Amino acid sequence: MSAYLNKLSTLGENLHGSEIRRLFATSMRPGIISFAGGMPDPGSFPAKKVAELLEKLLLDRGDLYLxxxxxxxxxxxxxxxxxxxxxxxxxxxxxxxxxxxxxxxxxxxxxxxxxxxxxxxxxxxxxxxxxxxxxxxxxxxxxxxxxxxxxxxxxxxxxxxxxxxxxxxxxxxxxxxxxxxxxxxxxxxxxxxxxxxxxxxxxxxxxxxxxxxxxxxxxxxxxxxxxxxxxxxxxxxxxxxxxxxxxxxxxxxxxxxxxxxxxxxxxxxxxxxxxxxxxxxxxxxxxxxxxxFLDAHIEKLRQIYSSRAQTMLDALTRFMPEGVSWTRPNGGFFIWVTLPEHIDALHMLDKALSHDVVYVIGSAFYAGSGNNNTLRISFCHESEEIIAEGIKRLGDAVKEYLVRN
Ligand SMILES: Cc1ncc(COP(=O)(O)O)c(C=O)c1O
The missing domain is CATH 3.40.640.10 (Type I PLP-dependent aspartate aminotransferase-like (Major domain))
Known part of the structure; x- marks a missing residue:
């Protein structure tokens, strides 16, 4: 590594990965429920349809598309x-x-x-x-x-x-x-x-x-x-x-x-x-x-994500203690959670990990500093059953953290 150090550009020296990518490795740990990423539901990928199209396109006009x-x-x-x-x-x-x-x-x-x-x-x-x-x-x-x-x-x-x-x-x-x-x-x-x-x-x-x-x-x-x-x-x-x-x-x-x-x-x-x-x-x-095809596919995606969002919102209502609030999205992948002012979501992450659940700290999304009591959770990737279980774990982590802090 020392061979590279004095040769990097200012940009190369100052590059830092995103908070989400960093959490990626942790969230792959067996047993962890991850609300950190923004990855679409893999079960909904139109793999069969794409496979059929690829075969047709390549056999017809491989010269063009490659x-x-x-x-x-x-x-x-x-x-x-x-x-x-x-x-x-x-x-x-x-x-x-x-x-x-x-x-x-x-x-x-x-x-x-x-x-x-x-x-x-x-x-x-x-x-x-x-x-x-x-x-x-x-x-x-x-x-x-x-x-x-x-x-x-x-x-x-x-x-x-x-x-x-x-x-x-x-x-x-x-x-x-x-x-x-x-x-x-x-x-x-x-x-x-x-x-x-x-x-x-x-x-x-x-x-x-x-x-x-x-x-x-x-x-x-x-x-x-x-x-x-x-x-x-x-x-x-x-x-x-x-x-x-x-x-x-x-x-x-x-x-x-x-x-x-x-x-x-x-x-x-x-x-x-x-x-x-x-x-x-x-x-x-x-x-x-x-x-x-895509219009019909998007209609199905709307149903999947809407249902997952509702499951997450219901679970938040059920498992979060007093003093915690969250947004109610009408689309997309994300819910934003605000903890009581004195709670630091970064410090609380260890507690969440001990309960096998992970989120992204909200301060990572700010141009400036502060807003340490916020976090982002996504409902796009996990099944409804896992979402409900994950929010229960997160609720337990928040409650335990609040008692000690
Ligand atoms: C708001 C927003 N813009 C851009 C992107 C980048 O998406 P892609 O490069 O996959 O099109 C993302 C991905 O999560 C996003 O959330």
Whole structure:
């Protein structure tokens, strides 16, 4: 190792893995119930259908699908992304889309294309840990905007923008997860979406909207969860979404929708990163979209996740002591738990592990410090039976911890 130490770049030296990845090894321990990851239900992956499609695609056009593809995406991949966005009331042309290796790559491209060290990015407080890591690697100055149950608070946003202006900082964009947010499960109200878009116009910054859970609502349909991009008339919103949560994360397929001018920049950036997104998987996604399979599949996913969320909420009501509160998501994968103020979720983790249950500490999702009394639990991966048992264990851990602290 000493051979490498004085040779690493500043980025290489300062790289640190995410809190969730670190917990991954622990959560694989036999007997542990993990609410830490955000991994989709493996039993729902459409493996048989994908196997049939792969055989057909490879036998028919293996020459095409095993070849390099265009950096911005294949015709099929782009058509698949447009198909999903149309269901979200976003109308885009083929030249306004680039396919990416998951939306994590979209976050990376966005950082590379827009951020110089010291540029300011605004984020919801708390926000997606994978985006925070990427923005940090890009040496952005990250400022969190406080949220309530309807999303970020516009007055707080305006104060932060006014301060940034006074102190000479350039706010390049605000990263937003309006639907079933990771980590809180909260959804931004329609009024707030309109207001934030107006503020972005007034203060001249971009909105980077990340929407991987947007189709996974439990009740109510599209009303109330239309992306901000669907309201955008001036190209101010750069939108990303992904097939990870609605087909499978292993296929590594996401996309960005933006103006064609910007898509060209992303294309040039992507050429240097990984040349192109997997053409075979873009063809698979297209086939799943065009024959209605994916629409029916998503309907099944809504039922699975909605039922698991309800089981988790019922178990929380049953097993959590007084003084603990949590969010009630209407979609997505996550519930956000707030413990009594004096409890540190990091210290409590040892107690939870002794009960064979694991979560992610909430402070890992904040740009700044504090908020140590919060944690994120996910209902996406475990069966309902395991969820109920895991929350019982977590309730026991919290009660024991409270008695001693
Ligand atoms: C909010 C959010 N954005 C982006 C991603 C990255 O997803 P992928 O790269 O698999 O599309 C995730 C994954 O958990 C996420 O929760």
């Amino acid at each position: 070849q390099y593809g265009p950096s911005s995406g294949t015709t099929e991949g782009i058509a698949a992304a447009i198909n999903r966005m149309r269901r979200r009331d976003i109308i885009t042309g083929a030249d306004e889309v680039i396919m990416t290796s998951g939306s994590q790559q979209a976050i990376d491209l966005m950082t590379r294309i827009f951020i110089d060290p010291g540029d300011m990015i605004l984020v919801e407080e708390p926000t997606f840990i994978g985006a925070l890591g990427t923005f940090r690697n890009g040496k952005a100055r990250i400022e969190g905007v406080p949220m309530d149950h309807n999303g970020i608070i516009p007055e707080e946003l305006v104060n932060i923008l006014a301060n940034a202006r006074k102190n000479g900082y350039r706010v390049k964009f605000m990263y937003l997860l309006p639907n079933f947010q990771n980590p809180t499960g909260l959804t931004m109200s329609v009024q707030r979406r309109e207001r934030v878009l107006q503020i972005a116009e007034d203060y001249d910054f971009l909105i980077f909207e990340d929407d991987p859970y947007g189709e996974l609502w439990f009740t109510g349909g599209l009303d109330g969860v239309r992306p901000i991009k669907s309201l955008d008339r001036n190209g101010r919103v750069i939108y990303t979404s992904s097939f990870s949560k609605i087909i499978s994360p292993g296929i590594r397929l996401g996309w960005i929708a933006a103006s064609s001018w910007l898509i060209e920049r992303f294309d040039m950036g992507k050429q240097m990163l990984d040349v192109c997104t997997n053409p075979l998987m873009q063809a698979v996604a297209y086939e799943l979209c065009i024959d209605g």
